[in-house]
Structures are given as structure tokens and as C-alpha cells.
Amino acid sequence: MTGDLSNGWLRRVGSLESVNFWLTNRVPRRMITLAVGRLSKVEHPWVSGACLALWRAFTDLELEDAQRLDFRSMHDCFTRKLRPGARPVDPRPEVVASPSDGLLGTCGSIRAGTLFQAKDSSYALADLLGGDRDLAAGLEGGVYTTLRLTSAMYHRFHAPHDVRVSRVTYVSGDAYNVNPAALARIPRLFCRNERAIVRCELDDGAVVALVPVAAILVASIRLNFLDVTLHLRHRGPNEMPCDVRLAKGEEMGWFEHGSTIIVLAPAGFRLRHGLEPGCRLRAGEGLLERV
Numbered sequence: 001m002t003g004d005l006s007n008g009w010l011r012r013v014g015s016l017e018s019v020n021f022w023l024t025n026r027v028p029r030r031m032i033t034l035a036v037g038r039l040s041k042v043e044h045p046w047v048s049g050a051c052l053a054l055w056r057a058f059t060d061l062e063l064e065d066a067q068r069l070d071f072r073s074m075h076d077c078f079t080r081k082l083r084p085g086a087r088p089v090d091p092r093p094e095v096v097a098s099p100s101d102g103l104l105g106t107c108g109s110i111r112a113g114t115l116f117q118a119k120d121s122s123y124a125l126a127d128l129l130g131g132d133r134d135l136a137a138g139l140e141g142g143v144y145t146t147l148r149l150t151s152a153m154y155h156r157f158h159a160p161h162d163v164r165v166s167r168v169t170y171v172s173g174d175a176y177n178v179n180p181a182a183l184a185r186i187p188r189l190f191c192r193n194e195r196a197i198v199r200c201e202l203d204d205g206a207v208v209a210l211v212p213v214a215a216i217l218v219a220s221i222r223l224n225f226l227d228v229t230l231h232l233r234h235r236g237p238n239e240m241p242c243d244v245r246l247a248k249g250e251e252m253g254w255f256e257h258g259s260t261i262i263v264l265a266p267a268g269f270r271l272r273h274g275l276e277p278g279c280r281l282r283a284g285e286g287l288l289e290r291v
Contacts, residue, residue, distance in 0.1 A: 052077060059152040078155055079222075079254050087158075089249035089284035096269065096288035097248060098281040099210055100157040100261050102147030105183075107271055110142045110264070117146070117190055118183040127191040128211060128262070130171040130238075135199065138207055141267035145287060148178065148260050156254040157261060158283050159246035160208060163200035168226060168240040171195050178215045178260045190262065196221055198252070206269075211262040212255065223253040249284055263287060 052074055061077075063069060065086035071077040090097050106116045113125045113136055125144075126136040149155060173194040176182055183189055194214040201207055212221050225244040246252065265288050272286045281287065 059150070061152050062154065065154070075256060078256055080154070081156070082154060087154075087249070087282055087284040089158075090286040091248070092286070094290040095272070095286040096160045096208060096263070096265060097158075098147065098283055098285050098287040099160045099252070099263065100147055100149060100155075100283050101153045102149050102261065102281055104275060104277055104279040104281060105146035105148050105260075106277060107145040107275075108143070110139055110144055113137075113140060115144050115262075117188075118180070121184065121187060123188040123191050125264075127188065128195075129197050129209070130169050130195075132169065132197065135197075135207070135209065139209065139264050139266050142265050143269050143271060143288060144265075145263045145271060146260060147263065147281065149255065154283070155256070156283075157210070157212065157252050159248055159250045159252055160200070160210070160263065160287065161202055161248050163202060163208070163246055163248075165198060165225060165242055165244045165246065165252075166201055167199045168223065168242060169197040169199075170238050170240065171197070172238075173214075175215055178213060190260070194221075196223070198223070206266055208266075209264040210252075211264065212253075213260040213262065214255070215259045220256040221253065222256070224251060 052071065063077075063080075065082045067081045067083050071080070087101075106118065108116065110125060114122050115125055115128070116122050124136075125139065126133050129135050171194065174192045176186055176189055176193055178189065178193070186192070190211075190213050196212050198210040198212070199207060200210060214221060225242060225246075226240060268291055269288045270291050272289045275281075275287070
């Protein structure tokens with residue numbers, strides 16, 4: 001009897017994942033994403049109130065650390081700031097901090113230029129980086145981590161260390177959902193979606209790359225140090241040289257809903273001891289450490 005009940009539960013879970021996959025990946029993603037983007041910025045209290053109520057009905061919206069609760073629109077809530085001190089930053093110089101709140105997904109060593117988005121589903125690092133083979137070569141033998149932001153989480157991301165941002169590469173792409181069901185079914189999903197590659201240089205010359213990946217309803221990434229919002233209508237430039245210094249924990253930008261950040265570090269770094277896939281992290285907590 002117990003086995004029958006377990007099998008029935010597994011079938012129901014699989015069915016729900018199939019429905020979620022169908023609803024979010026077999027629809028006109030670009031059209032829906034642009035429409036939701038416009039709707040989210042409407043500041044009429046009836047519209048914003050209805051949108052926020054619907055959002056709260058489907059997620060446990062995390063507002064306990066919000067700087068304020070009088071949101072003018074759904075977008076205002078998506079991009080909310082937190083009260084000072086809500087995300088203390090690990091000050092140790094040997095530690096690379098998590099740039100955002102998130103659930104730790106696939107992670108591991110970078111071997112032969114290959115990363116994994118799910119079990120038995122790999123993709124090429126150079127493809128993720130928009131064809132930048134020099135950067136990919138410099139990261140060979142290093143480590144990668146995948147941080148998934150749910151829709152209820154805080155959506156801003158921060159400098160993982162004292163860094164100099166020397167270049168941003170924008171890669172136009174699709175807006176697939178990035179939940180586990182989609183990652184298990186759509187090959188090379190992170191290489192298909194819209195994304196930005198943010199090249200961060202540490203004081204000792206090591207290069208850590210952050211790759212914020214957009215998704216359905218999320219295809220808009222704002223970087224504070226660039227006077228541009230990267231979204232589905234962006235038509236260039238794709239290479240944006242810059243020379244910006246950021247202190248560890250300083251805000252870099254935000255998603256307009258929630259998505260994924262892939263953190264890449266060269267040889268000499270490893271995942272912080274005690275972390276494993278499924279762990280919940282907050283911005284500023286230790287993510288990587290020097291070997």
C-alpha cells in the first residue's frame with residue numbers, strides 16, 4: 001500500500017511539473033513577457049493592488065526585510081530595496097560572496113569547458129559567454145555555481161568582492177522559464193536565454209564572471225553602472241567596455257522579477273565548505289573560497 005501511495009504521489013508531482021512546463025514554455029514567451037512588463041509598471045492603485053494580490057496568492061512573498069511596503073506598482077515591489085543591514089556581507093578577503101539571494105543549483109568544477117544545468121544535461125562555457133573563448137579558457141579548471149532566484153525573493157544583486165568591472169557583454173536570446181522542470185527538459189537552456197556577462201577583476205588580477213540570465217516575465221536586467229536597461233527590445237551595443245570599481249556588497253543591479261545568476265571563478269577557488277545544491281543563500285553570504 002505504501003508503495004502504491006508513493007508512486008501515486010510521484011505521478012502527481014510529475015504531472016504538475018508537466019503542466020508548469022507546458023504553461024510557461026509552450027506559449028508566446030516574448031509577447032507575454034513584454035505585456036507583463038508593461039502591466040507591472042502601471043501605478044493605478046486598483047491595477048497594482050490586483051496584481052500584488054494575485055502574486056501573493058501564488059507565492060510566499062518575502063517582504064520582512066523590505067525598506068518600505070507602500071509599493072506604487074508591481075514593478076516597484078519586484079525591485080524593492082531592503083532596510084540597511086538586512087544583508088550583511090562576509091568581510092573575509094579569501095571569500096567570494098553570493099551576489100544575490102537564491103537557491104544553489106548545479107555547481108562544480110569547470111572541466112573541458114563544460115558545465116551542467118541539470119543531471120546529464122551539459123552545455124559549453126564558451127556558448128554561455130557569448131563565444132568569448134579567451135574568457136572561457138581563463139576559467140578552465142575553476143568553479144561554477146548556479147543561483148536561482150524565485151519570484152518571491154529579493155531581486156537585486158551585489159558585487160561578490162572588491163572588483164573592477166571591465167566589460168559587459170549582452171547576448172540577446174529567448175525567455176524560457178528557468179525552473180527545474182525546464183532545465184531538465186530543454187538542452188542548453190542558459191545558452192538560449194537572454195543574458196549579460198559581467199567581467200569582474202579582483203585586485204590580484206583574478207577574473208570572476210557573473211552571468212545574470214533572464215527568463216519568462218523577467219527579460220529585463222538593469223545594471224547600475226551602465227546607462228541602459230538590457231531587455232528584449234535592446235538592439236545594441238552588445239559589447240560595453242567600462243571601468244567601474246565596486247566594493248564588496250555594493251549593489252550592481254537588479255532583475256525585474258526573478259531568475260538566475262551563474263557565478264564563474266578561475267582555478268584557485270572552490271565552493272565554500274558545507275554548501276550543496278538546494279541550499280538557500282542570501283546576498284553577502286560566503287559562496288566561494290580560495291583553495
